[in-house]
Amino acid sequence: MNDWTRDEMMTVAAARxxxxxxxxxxxxxxxxxACNLARLTHAPEIVLVYESGTLGTRPDVLxxxxxxxxxxxxxxxxxxxxxxxxxxxxxxxxxxGFLGAAxxxxxxxxxxxxxxxxxxxxxxxxxAGGATEIAxxxxxxxxxxxxxxxxxxxxxxxxxxxxxxxxxxxRARTTMRGGGPQAVITDYGVLTPATGTDELxxxxxxxxxxxxxxxxxxxxxxxxxxxxxxxxxxTAVELETLRALHSRTRExxxxxxxxxx
Amino acid sequence: MKGKVLxxxxxxxxxxxxxxxxxxxxxxxxIPFAAGHEIIRQGRRNxxxxxxxxxxxxxxxxxxxxxxxLTFSWGGNPGVGxxxxxxxxxxxxxxxxxxxxxxxxxxxxxxxCAGAARLPFATLRGYLGTDLPAVNSRIRSVxxxxxxxxxxxxxxxxxxxxxxxxxxxxxxxNVSLHGIVGAQREAAFAARALVVTVEEIVDALPPAMxxxxxxxxxxxxxxxxxxxxxPSYVQDHYARDNGFYQRWDTIARDRDGFRAWMxxxxxxxxxxxxxLKSLREAA
Numbered sequence: 001m002n003d004w005t006r007d008e009m010m011t012v013a014a015a016r017x018x019x020x021x022x023x024x025x026x027x028x029x030x031x032x033x034a035c036n037l038a039r040l041t042h043a044p045e046i047v048l049v050y051e052s053g054t055l056g057t058r059p060d061v062l063x064x065x066x067x068x069x070x071x072x073x074x075x076x077x078x079x080x081x082x083x084x085x086x087x088x089x090x091x092x093x094x095x096x097g098f099l100g101a102a103x104x105x106x107x108x109x110x111x112x113x114x115x116x117x118x119x120x121x122x123x124x125x126x127x128a129g130g131a132t133e134i135a136x137x138x139x140x141x142x143x144x145x146x147x148x149x150x151x152x153x154x155x156x157x158x159x160x161x162x163x164x165x166x167x168x169x170x171r172a173r174t175t176m177r178g179g180g181p182q183a184v185i186t187d188y189g190v191l192t193p194a195t196g197t198d199e200l201x202x203x204x205x206x207x208x209x210x211x212x213x214x215x216x217x218x219x220x221x222x223x224x225x226x227x228x229x230x231x232x233x234x235t236a237v238e239l240e241t242l243r244a245l246h247s248r249t250r251e252x253x254x255x256x257x258x259x260x261x
Numbered sequence: 262m263k264g265k266v267l268x269x270x271x272x273x274x275x276x277x278x279x280x281x282x283x284x285x286x287x288x289x290x291x292i293p294f295a296a297g298h299e300i301i302r303q304g305r306r307n308x309x310x311x312x313x314x315x316x317x318x319x320x321x322x323x324x325x326x327x328x329x330x331l332t333f334s335w336g337g338n339p340g341v342g343x344x345x346x347x348x349x350x351x352x353x354x355x356x357x358x359x360x361x362x363x364x365x366x367x368x369x370x371x372x373x374c375a376g377a378a379r380l381p382f383a384t385l386r387g388y389l390g391t392d393l394p395a396v397n398s399r400i401r402s403v404x405x406x407x408x409x410x411x412x413x414x415x416x417x418x419x420x421x422x423x424x425x426x427x428x429x430x431x432x433x434x435n436v437s438l439h440g441i442v443g444a445q446r447e448a449a450f451a452a453r454a455l456v457v458t459v460e461e462i463v464d465a466l467p468p469a470m471x472x473x474x475x476x477x478x479x480x481x482x483x484x485x486x487x488x489x490x491x492p493s494y495v496q497d498h499y500a501r502d503n504g505f506y507q508r509w510d511t512i513a514r515d516r517d518g519f520r521a522w523m524x525x526x527x528x529x530x531x532x533x534x535x536x537l538k539s540l541r542e543a544a
Contacts (some may be wrong), residue, residue, distance in 0.1 A: 028340050051366065052288055052441045064503040065339030067289025067441050069494055081288060081313070081444045082374050085367035090386055109390070113363075118396045124351045126337030126344075128393065129314075133367040136389045162390015175410060176389045253503050259537055259544075260488030260499040 004234045006187040009206045011037060011242060012234040014098075014144055014185045022095040023047045025088075025134050028066050030144040031098035033245070036062060040241050049094065051130040053079045061252040062245065085130070089137045092177055097138030099131055099161065101145055103153045106199050106220045108163025108181035110135065110143065111156040118158055128160050135161035136176040147186035147217035154220045164198035171198065188214045189231065194223070204229040265434045265483055269458060269532065272482040273299045276422045276454045277308075284311040284420040284452065285318055288443025289339065289501070292493035293426040294318050295486045295533035296458055301325045302528060311420055313369045313444065317492065317509050320344040321527070323359060324519050332362040332418065334369045341506055345513040355516065363397055368415045373444045375417035376451030388413040422481075423452035426490045428498065429466065430459045434477035437466045440496030442473055449475050458486040460498050488537050 004012075014034035018024060020043040026035045036059065039046045047056045052067035056076030063071050072078050079087075088094055101110035102125055112131060116122030135141055141163075145151050163181045164171045171180050180198075184191040189205035201223040202214050207230060215222050234242075267275070277283060277300055285293045297318040300308075309330040310319055317338065322328055324346030336347050350359040364372070371383035384403060394400040394413075403414045425445050427438035436457045438445065449455050455475070462485055466474065492509075494501035512522045526543075530536040 052290070052443070054441065063340070064506065065289045065501065067339070067443075067501075068503070069290070069440070069496055069500055072290070072440050072496060078441055080442050080446065081366065082370040082447060085370050086385070090367065113392075118392075121352055124336075124343075124348045126335050127333070127363060128365040128391065129335030130366045132365040132389070132391045132393070133387050136387070159390065159392045165390055171390070174389055175386060177386070253507075257500050257502040257504060259502075259541055260491050260495075261537070 004239055006206065008234060008239065008242060009231070010144065010185055010187050012238045013190060013206070013231050014142060015041065015238070017142055017183055018043050018046055018096065021045045021047070023049060023093065025049045025051070025094045025097045025130070025138055027099050027131070028063070029100055031100060032062050033242070034144065035098060036245060037238065037242050040245065041238060049084070049088065051081070051084060053081055053084050055079060061249040064253060085133060089133055092137060092139070094134070094138045095140070097134035097141040097178070099134060099141055099143050101143060101161070103151055103156050104143060104145060104184060105153055105156050107165060107167045108143065108184060108193060108200055109156055109159050109165065110161040110163065111158050113158040113160045115157050131161045135163065136178055138178045140179045140182040143181050143184045145184070145186065147188055147214070149217065149219040152186070152218040152220070164193060167198040168196070169198070186217070188217055199223060201225050202228060204231050206231050207233050265480065266462065267482045267484055269295060269299050269484040269486055270303070272456050272484045273303055276456050276481060277305055279305055280307045281421040282309040282311060284418070284423045284448050286312060286423060286425055286443060286445050286448040287490070287493065288313060288441055290441040290443070290494060290496060291426045291438060291445070291490050292316055292318055293424050293458055293489060294491060294493060295489035296424045296426070296456065297322055298527045298533065298536060300327060301523070311418055313366055314339070315344060315347055317344070317506065320346040320513055321523065323347055323350050324356065324513065325523055326356045328359060329357065330360040330362065332364065332369070334364045334366045338506060338510060341510050345510070346519060349516070362399060363393060364400070364415065365391070365393065368400070368413070369418070370444050370447070372415045372418040373447035373451050376419040377447045380417055382414045382416050384412045384414050386412055418451055420448070420452045422454040422456060423448045424456045425449060426458045426486070426495070428459065428495060429461050429463050430457065430483045431463055431466045434480045434483055435466055436475040436480055436483065437469055438473050446473055446475070449479060454481040455479055456482045456484070458484045458489040460487055460489070460495055461485065486533055489533055491537065
């Protein structure tokens with residue numbers, strides 16, 4: 001199938017990184033679509049954890065918020081927030097954390113707090129939420145964001161969530177227990193950290209994307225791995241499943257809600 | 262329960278004073294909007310608002326000038342984008358300056374737990390690799406006396422009053438809630454006073470082994486307020502109005518449009534029932 005969009009390719013590429021039965025802490029937006037696509041295709045027993053405390057949830061449509069009622073109704077169980085953050089995340093019981101961000105730097109550090117100075121912000125963003133501790137404690141994290149020189153930046157305006165910090169093993173010298181960002185999925189391809197330096201480098205391109213395009217969309221001098229894979233295009237099943245999920249979601253979100261009396 | 266069942270306006274007048282530290286909790290689910298609106302109607306000022314996710318309810322209270330300080334950990338409109346009134350307060354100091362005390366979810370959850378246990382601070386293996394401690398002097402660290410590990414420390418949160426919405430209470434004042442429960446139990450036990458709005462008051466609560474029941478002796482006031490969480494939701498009663506959350510992005514984007522909406526639907530309505538009626542008429 002050739003009629004896929006880069007957005008769809010991003011979601012499919014991210015979904016393929018997940019495996020059956022993995023325990024996955026899900027952020028809202030692109031990560032939520034990728035995690036549910038994985039569940040509906042190759043990873044039926046994936047355990048999706050939303051930070052609202054819904055464990056093993058199996059929503060029919062993508063939630064708008066991380067706490068929509070359907071997440072609770074389809075969950076294996078619902079736990080409190082202190083339990084989510086201390087007993088699951090801090091205790092190392094999450095395999096994969098899936099994060100988005102406004103900015104990422106070459107060592108996979110993330111900004112979701114502010115553009116401009118903290119005390120005089122140009123744009124105030126929502127802030128950390130669960131991301132800081134997901135980035136610290138999940139056994140590994142995957143990051144999804146669209147690539148522009150303003151999102152893949154040489155220096156973050158603010159570090160909300162630590163990746164490999166200054167690189168060259170800096171993270172390993174902290175008490176952060178998780179393994180850090182193992183893949184950054186952009187709309188041109190995938191960056192992964194180089195052994196030793198921890199610097200993100202281009203290791204996979206989507207069909208139709210080029211190294212020049214990747215370099216132009218990256219705000220630092222992007223290193224390119226010796227062998228850059230081409231990510232296989234979405235299968236018919238992946239595309240149909242993803243489109244049906246989005247279509248059910250649109251319909252559900254447009255359905256008027258009866259005001260309580 | 263002698264004198265605990267109040268009208269919402271009486272409960273707010275009695276328990277929420279200017280300058281108080283107030284936590285309206287509820288993580289996406291069970292957000293006490295009716296109580297927030299009543300605080301706006303009563304014109305409270307200089308509140309220190311505490312909430313993990315300020316959500317639309319604090320966007321409204323901040324935009325209407327109720328707050329001078331905010332403790333929070335994620336300030337967006339979930340799945341939609343910005344809270345424009347919160348942003349305007351932080352970026353342009355409108356309608357007034359807002360001091361922010363910014364944390365992570367794990368930090369606020371731990372601070373509520375410490376507050377509930379009347380401990381002075383909480384420790385967690387948190388705030389690692391982030392710039393937050395550099396901009397918030399309340400995020401500090403302690404050394405574990407057993408292992409020597411540096412752990413993050415945040416001061417306990419003990420609101421003057423915590424306000425929740427729940428499915429039901431009984432006539433003795435025991436409050437029962439279920440579904441996504443966030444950090445409500447911890448915020449309730451951490452508070453000096455606890456005000457709860459409920460969908461209904463019943464003669465006897467259903468058995469709730471391991472379900473959350475807030476016992477009557479920590480509950481200061483209960484007000485019956487059907488629909489009191491709208492446009493948030495109440496599991497088994499009504500759904501989250503995701504369409505409203507999307508429309509709020511337009512309503513709150515500019516100051517005049519926001520003020521006009523609040524004047525028509527909140528200040529211009531005497532209580533929550535008339536607020537809901539005004540939205541039905543506008544639909």
